[in-house]
Amino acid sequence: MRDHEALPYSLPVLPDTQSIARARSLRDRLRQRRTCREFSDRPVPRAVIAAAIEAAGSAPNGANHQPWHFAVVSSPDAKRAIREAAEEEERKFYAGKASEEWLEALAPLGTDEDKPFLETAPWLIVVFAQRKGGIEEDGRTQNYYVNESVGMACGLLIATLHEAGLATLTHTPSPMGFLREICGRPTHEKPLMIVVVGHPADGATVPAHALKKKPLDQIASWL
Numbered sequence: 001m002r003d004h005e006a007l008p009y010s011l012p013v014l015p016d017t018q019s020i021a022r023a024r025s026l027r028d029r030l031r032q033r034r035t036c037r038e039f040s041d042r043p044v045p046r047a048v049i050a051a052a053i054e055a056a057g058s059a060p061n062g063a064n065h066q067p068w069h070f071a072v073v074s075s076p077d078a079k080r081a082i083r084e085a086a087e088e089e090e091r092k093f094y095a096g097k098a099s100e101e102w103l104e105a106l107a108p109l110g111t112d113e114d115k116p117f118l119e120t121a122p123w124l125i126v127v128f129a130q131r132k133g134g135i136e137e138d139g140r141t142q143n144y145y146v147n148e149s150v151g152m153a154c155g156l157l158i159a160t161l162h163e164a165g166l167a168t169l170t171h172t173p174s175p176m177g178f179l180r181e182i183c184g185r186p187t188h189e190k191p192l193m194i195v196v197v198g199h200p201a202d203g204a205t206v207p208a209h210a211l212k213k214k215p216l217d218q219i220a221s222w223l
Contacts, residue, residue, distance in 0.1 A: 036167035056157035062145030083118035108209035121198035
């Protein structure tokens with residue numbers, strides 16, 4: 001490696017049995033995660049959301065520029081504005097913007113243009129990718145591997161929220177420029193998704209289709 005300023009790094013050495021047990025325990029908890037579309041308005045402490053975002057902020061990222069911003073929305077007025085704008089785009093999507101093949105793929109999930117969860121759930125986390133800014137967020141410095149970095153951060157965010165006993169939903173209306181305006185974010189930031197966070201509503205269900213996960217031998221190869 002080239003010369004650079006460095007600090008010592010180490011991890012506790014776990015016995016193989018403990019390492020395997022920990023990995024399988026987390027695997028089993030994450031396997032219980034499901035996308036929820038029926039939310040309760042039951043409050044969720046802000047501290048839980050803050051901790052989850054801090055976990056997301058620890059994700060690997062290009063040049064340590066940390067090219068993400070999480071706009072946390074709880075205001076009823078802001079949530080209503082997001083819902084109205086998102087549903088307008090979703091009506092266009094289901095009315096002809098989406099191909100028949102796409103709509104057929106979505107059919108087992110039961111989705112449609114109505115998005116009441118955008119108002120009902122106590123928190124919306126709008127995730128922005130910062131194309132420029134660097135670690136100082138100066139709006140000029142080039143960022144690198146932005147989509148990959150933000151994608152990994154979102155994975156950690158959702159995993160942490162699930163570990164905290166909360167339901168989540170990722171919503172990606174297209175186009176999403178309205179989110180930048182509602183959240184007051186600069187033009188060099190690109191909205192990537194809304195993560196809806198809260199408790200499931202009483203009687204909430206998930207599509208049976210969602211339980212079908214590819215087995216290990218289909219998603220991994222060993223060389």
